[in-house]
Amino acid sequence: MRNTIQCLATALLIASPLAFAQSWEIGGLAGGGYFTNATVKSPVGSGNVGFKPGPSFGAIVGSNMNRYISGELRYEWQPGDLKVSGSGGEATFNGDGHAIHYDFLLHARPTRSKIRPFVAAGGGVKIYRGTGKETAAQALSRLALLTKTTETKGMISVGAGVKTQIAPGLVLRVEFRDFITPFPRQVIAPSVGASISGWVHDFVPLAALTFVF
DSSP states (O other): OHHHHHHHHHHHHHHGGGGGSSSEEEEEEEEEEEEOOEEEEETTEEEEEEEOOEEEEEEEEEEESSSSEEEEEEEEEEEOOEEEEETTEEEEEOEEEEEEEEEEEEESSOTTOSEEEEEEEEEEEEEEEEOSOOOSOOTTTTTEEEOSOEEEEEEEEEEEEEEEEEETTEEEEEEEEEEEEEOOTTTEEEOTTOEEEOEEEEEEEEEEEEEEO
16 A cells, blocks of 8 residues: 555656646546466476456546647556466465556547547556565465565556547546566566566556546
């Protein structure tokens, strides 16, 4: 909870200059995250490591740069268990992720249009956390260890969606994002002699309500 509050405070501090732009957008979002797995290989066998699907909640603060391009600061919180699987078994560990990023949006239609498809690209950081209780014996520890650790990775954000004005000053957004990071090898640590290869793709369908001023 403390780290969540710190992440929110950081996002709001960075976003505060945007709030004084002539045309700006602010709102909340919700959806779900679906992660790709990475491969772990060791002398005793191989398996998969990654994160279980989970919900996603967050906030948006943005501003229009011109009729077709806008920029926005975003924060997403994603609770989801860490996992390692192999040899027909699976071990899990409580965890979550915090994404803070700035994206540029290119719209197909100008401002004041009721329907505005867009593509988005940007970057920032993602904070991975293991929040469970560590034990002396963990299943599949010969492949990887699920740890109570915090690790920050650089993140690429890409996606697309559509904005629909549903009332004066109120916009419904539906979008799909891919948050891409190197694999967090401290939170999910390969065992001695093991190696983990691959990146994390976090596929996130989202819906948002925003106020446009």
